[in-house]
Amino acid sequence: MTSQTQLLDRPLPAEIDTVADLEAYLNAALRLEHATIPPYLTALYSLHPGTNSDARHVIRVVAVEEMLHLTLVANVMNAIGRRVDLTADDFVPAYPAHLPSGETDFLVSVQPFSPAAVTTFLNIERPAKAPSEGRRLLPYSDDLGAGTVLAASPLNPGVRFYSIGEFYAEIDRGLRHLDHEYRQRGEELFSGDPAWQVTEEYFYSGGGEVVPVTDLASALRALTLIAEQGEGLGGGIYDGEGELSHYYRFEQIQLARYYQKGDVAARPSGPRLDVDFSAVYPVAIDTELADYPAGTPAFEAAETFSRTYADFLAYLTAAYHGQPHQLLDAVAWMFRLRDDMNRLIRNPFPGRPGVHASPVFGRGPLERS
Amino acid sequence: MSLDDFVAFSSEVTGFTEFDLLGTGQAQSYRDTVAGVVGEQGLAELLSAYRREVTELSDEQLRAEQLTRSVLGDPRLGPLARNIIKLWYCGVWFGLPGHEDTFTASPQAYPQGLLWYAIGANPPGARAPGYGSWAGPPRIPALPASPIPRSLTRNPSAG
Numbered sequence: 056m057t058s059q060t061q062l063l064d065r066p067l068p069a070e071i072d073t074v075a076d077l078e079a080y081l082n083a084a085l086r087l088e089h090a091t092i093p094p095y096l097t098a099l100y101s102l103h104p105g106t107n108s109d110a111r112h113v114i115r116v117v118a119v120e121e122m123l124h125l126t127l128v129a130n131v132m133n134a135i136g137r138r139v140d141l142t143a144d145d146f147v148p149a150y151p152a153h154l155p156s157g158e159t160d161f162l163v164s165v166q167p168f169s170p171a172a173v174t175t176f177l178n179i180e181r182p183a184k185a186p187s188e189g190r191r192l193l194p195y196s197d198d199l200g201a202g203t204v205l206a207a208s209p210l211n212p213g214v215r216f217y218s219i220g221e222f223y224a225e226i227d228r229g230l231r232h233l234d235h236e237y238r239q240r241g242e243e244l245f246s247g248d249p250a251w252q253v254t255e256e257y258f259y260s261g262g263g264e265v266v267p268v269t270d271l272a273s274a275l276r277a278l279t280l281i282a283e284q285g286e287g288l289g290g291g292i293y294d295g296e297g298e299l300s301h302y303y304r305f306e307q308i309q310l311a312r313y314y315q316k317g318d319v320a321a322r323p324s325g326p327r328l329d330v331d332f333s334a335v336y337p338v339a340i341d342t343e344l345a346d347y348p349a350g351t352p353a354f355e356a357a358e359t360f361s362r363t364y365a366d367f368l369a370y371l372t373a374a375y376h377g378q379p380h381q382l383l384d385a386v387a388w389m390f391r392l393r394d395d396m397n398r399l400i401r402n403p404f405p406g407r408p409g410v411h412a413s414p415v416f417g418r419g420p421l422e423r424s
Numbered sequence: 425m426s427l428d429d430f431v432a433f434s435s436e437v438t439g440f441t442e443f444d445l446l447g448t449g450q451a452q453s454y455r456d457t458v459a460g461v462v463g464e465q466g467l468a469e470l471l472s473a474y475r476r477e478v479t480e481l482s483d484e485q486l487r488a489e490q491l492t493r494s495v496l497g498d499p500r501l502g503p504l505a506r507n508i509i510k511l512w513y514c515g516v517w518f519g520l521p522g523h524e525d526t527f528t529a530s531p532q533a534y535p536q537g538l539l540w541y542a543i544g545a546n547p548p549g550a551r552a553p554g555y556g557s558w559a560g561p562p563r564i565p566a567l568p569a570s571p572i573p574r575s576l577t578r579n580p581s582a583g
Contacts (some may be wrong), residue, residue, distance in 0.1 A: 104449050104532045259555075352443035352574065387554035391563075394551065398447030 071229025074244070078137045079209035080226050081128055085139065087205050087219065088124040088281070090148045091179055093165050093416045094172070095121065097338060100396045101167040101411075106334035110168065110308050113328075117176075117301045120284050126253050126265055126382075127277040129375040131230075134268035136247040139375040141368040147416050148203030150341040153195075155206050155215050157183050160195065162202065165413065166340045169332055173308050180285045180302040183218035191221045223282055227275060234271040245270050248377065257379040259386075292320050338413035339404050351405040353412045360395050365417025367392060428575060429471045430455040435573040436478070436491065437505060438512045440538055442573055444565075445512070448536040450529070454511055457529045461517060462504060470501050470508075479576050487572065513539045541565060 071077050095118040102111050129139045140146070151162035161178045185191040195204060195215045206222040207215040216222040230244075237244040245268070252267040266277040283294035285301050292303040292314060299314055306321070307313050313325030339346065344361060347354035367388055374381035396414045404410040431451050435442045445451055459467045477494040481487040496502050503520055511517055515533025519526040528534060535550035544562025546553040570577070 104536075105530065352441060356443065356447075383556060387557035387560070390552060390554045390557070397449070398444070401449040402443055402446045 081132045083209040084128045097165045098168040101336045103334040109328045124281045130268040133251040134245045134247045141372045151202045153204045167338045176305045185217035251377045253379045257382040336411040338411045342413040361415045361417040432573040
């Protein structure tokens, strides 16, 4: 029994003890990072064209950095010689998904840009440290509905972390622990093929550089970048590269003002940030394909998009499986997905006056019949 | 005349579905642009003639001939109808006798022009397609299965 389980009043999964445990956690991390992307993109493209350029820029930057985070986790997975798979039936969560925010959890929906959406985004990126070792892992109720519980323990059903930060802290601990064990046995934990690492020649974006993972130090650096881009470095509002972290980027929308250098949390003093919550397509919330009347153009477009998205995840899986150069073509594919999402969102939802169509993100073979 | 009437007419004369047209996000803006130049009455006359002369016909060949004869070939309605086609494709309203100004409908009209979709290219400087994507063949959308706007086939006797 580990020191952590001794602190808890019931048997809990505690530390990552084997590479299989670590793999399960990294799979949960891939799901977690990906789960934020459909809500961010839907809110982004719900903005009327030509309006809300400030909010558009803020959401876009964060969404793109979540794609970087997905790639960073994939690099860690490949570095330990385990397989990245974005095509599993449960890879895309059922929305509204549950994310922890301390003692309680909150719902993450695929929804239009709104004050409620911004609050959700702040919750996703909120820095939260458990008040004590014993509160890092908490049981959650079984009757949460159909939504996926994110940042849950992949080893012990019914238990989730206090926060995303604590979830990643567990992976950090597991990596250090296993690396130490392997070294003592004269073995190498990071035995994956370095050619499978996604390096910066295959991944370009505005925010943050991709970290190739070949050893413990680079693995921890990759995970640290994820945490810092989300919640800032050491309680500050910036990450290690001097970029405003996601939480504070979104807070600018809520407070309608930009941060500037020298500012402290919650008190931005930069230029005004203009938000127009009325210049938004009221897209349907947490739509499933079954919600669309069959035979309508909106259904056909939503179905095509869903299938294309599932195909895209399969393509990314191949890229992470030793074909990193495929990521270059993936960019063009992502822009086509953007155009498809925009086309859908600008159309009314058939039979629902005042509601617009909303993308459904492919969830594997179940919806591909 | 409602936005739906304008979009149905636009679909038949541009060769894009009503879903595609609404998907550009420009339908209301274009309708207002047209009405702003020729007046609500001028737009209503065009859409009424289309509805009266064309929409009842189910034979595609007869329909095309009638559209040419009674709308596009009409000395007054024809230039207006062609201007609406050009507006959808280029985002530009071209000057007409009596309405000399030529202008872009809005900043979004240029990137949303149908011409870019028709040739499978992105508008230069907008809707970035991703580095190197120009090395691949253009993706040209298929023509709609029927030129008859979907909203009209569902309610053939409407109007």
